Structures are given as structure tokens and as C-alpha cells.
Amino acid sequence: MELTLVEIVGYLASIVVLCSFMMKDVKKLRLVNMLGCLLFVVYGFMMPTIRIGLPIIITNAAIMGINIYYSFIAKQS
Numbered sequence: 001m002e003l004t005l006v007e008i009v010g011y012l013a014s015i016v017v018l019c020s021f022m023m024k025d026v027k028k029l030r031l032v033n034m035l036g037c038l039l040f041v042v043y044g045f046m047m048p049t050i051r052i053g054l055p056i057i058i059t060n061a062a063i064m065g066i067n068i069y070y071s072f073i074a075k076q077s
Helices: 005-020 028-045 052-074
Strands: none
Touching: 005 052, 028 052
8 A cells, every 4th residue: 555645745744734733832832733734735726626625725724824913913913
């Protein structure tokens, strides 16, 4: 049983997001989670059709936006 590149990216994204929840420091949690979300967005674009990947892309792009807001923008307010 051989993994495809799409599957590898999906598993890697899952592992990174899972690891982010083990972080005690919120800043590190957000940064690692952003990486996982970015990998999930890439994974979504790698799906055979946009119909399959779009929910993954939208959800993870939104989570990434929230992480960016609280990591960089909210502190300036």
C-alpha cells in the first residue's frame, strides 16, 4: 500500500494541527496551527475536484485568518 502525495499532505496537515493543540504557549499554538491550516488549504487544492476540496479550503483559510488576526492584528489595537 503506497501513499499518494495528496494523502501525505493530508496526513502531515493533520499531524501538525494535532501538535498545535499540545502547545502551552498560545503564540506557538497559533503559529503551528497556521502551518497546519496552510497545509490543509494546499491539500484542498490537491483534491480531484474543487467540489471535494472547497469545504476544506474555506474552513482552514478562515481558521488561518482568525489565527493571523489574534496573532498580529489584535495586539496592535
